[in-house]
Amino acid sequence: MSKLLVFGHQNPDTDAITSAISYAYLLKQLGEEAEAVALGEPNEETQYALNYFNRTAPRVVSSVSEETDRVALVDHNEVQQSASDVEKVEVQYVVDHHRIANFQTANPLFYRCEPVGCTNTILFKMYKEYGIEIPKEIAGLMVSAIVSDTLLFKSPTCTQQDIEAATELARIAEIDVNSYGLEMLKAGTNLSTKSEAELIDLDAKSFPMGSYNMRIAQVNVVDEQELLARREALEFSMKEANATHGYDTFLLVVTNILTSVSTGLVVGEALETVAKAFNTEYENGLLILPGVVSRKKQVVPPLTVAFEN
């Protein structure tokens, strides 16, 4: 039997990278020959967590079938978010917290999905169920992912289970979750080294809405003014992206992780519909969105309703 490769989604975030590490470790304790890999380099937030807990980043791959015939997916299931050749191998395990779509198998498999804020919250429960002790540095990576996915428990995607898992994992990792978590989130907001084209593509997804093709990017900051100083160049890049890729409207959500206020920059055809979706109006061409931190729960749904009516 070939080695089991364990990996998260493309453009990996902290949960995608660390859940591959924590699940591969768990599977090894259960007797599987498993290796964590990643479909991309860690971002600066993830790198902060890896450095803090003395772990090297997983080996980066883009395809897997030349070295194995069986894999475990974490933090994703949809084929277009996975390894380029995932359909050539057998998916034997999935641990995830997203919807299920564009996914099918020929054989029964192990599939564990729960509607919680973070994959590592589910993995924490699995360690307990199997009675496997969590090493200190792995606990540290797991709590880092929960902090990242829930924006330190502020996101509406955060559940009581995420808070309980993070509390127990922080105890094992011997960290103060609030102070460590804030430093880690801040490490991910160092945007000064990135070009405008990179910034609007760091964490961006396309959403068809009614007859519109909507692009929504999100960037976390601790000071939105620093980013808004580059507003003209950002809007130029967004217009270019619309022209190149055929997006009708591009929304960049700049989320202040300290105040939980997002600022929206919008470029394209449907400026008024976007403002109406959030029941607000433009102030100097910007949308101010207090309390909005989750694209999945607070940005996509109201836009979907506005565009489809």
Added chain:
Amino acid sequence: MSKLLVFGHQNPDTDAITSAISYAYLLKQLGEEAEAVALGEPNEETQYALNYFNRTAPRVVSSVSEETDRVALVDHNEVQQSASDVEKVEVQYVVDHHRIANFQTANPLFYRCEPVGCTNTILFKMYKEYGIEIPKEIAGLMVSAIVSDTLLFKSPTCTQQDIEAATELARIAEIDVNSYGLEMLKAGTNLSTKSEAELIDLDAKSFPMGSYNMRIAQVNVVDEQELLARREALEFSMKEANATHGYDTFLLVVTNILTSVSTGLVVGEALETVAKAFNTEYENGLLILPGVVSRKKQVVPPLTVAFEN
């Protein structure tokens, strides 16, 4: 929030009916307003188990969206095996032990699938994980399903986990699993009251294989001679089914649950290919298949290989 309906697949077997009952009970203990229903009447094996443990059969429905907007699926996930209008409601929970196919959701959900012999084996683990006590009569229904799906642990689909769950459940239910299990399986083999058209459709599925459209039905017996006395009428019904539904070849697998020997009746175009798949030849027009009890693991795979080469 509307009531959660919990149900197994169409043409329900013992696992489909009882896993709806055992999961609905578990969900109720966890605070959900859940009701077990079924997509058909229980068969005679299932009715034996329900009578023995003093439970009434779940209410039969074929569609669900007129009475709820959220459901839990057990022992299946594929849309064509489910309620006729399952795509109009939100699937919030799935507990299953099959491949995942023809299934997708708009939102994150609870999905628990493991490659074990029976859905109730997974539910047994979940009761333990949540620390919920299993009532005696529910334990009895759960062990009945494990006996049914694994043919009293003889099927190659049976895992160590199924055996451990059944042993513990039999203790709670206060039964001797071997003697009870055999009586229950025998109750399901009372075929004398059924017409030939009913017999070949009791547990039948279609499988595209290469360019062939293969129909494979399975019937459990304690005495194959009783059924083979009706061979001519059975073959007539199989020919009729081929003509009506466009099957190229119909295979009826008659499985003796006492001896673990199956007898194959074949009607249609590809007689020689079917025999070759099992490395055997016809004896008086019958295939004798010692040790073959699982359609999923021992019938479909060799046929797939034979037809696709």
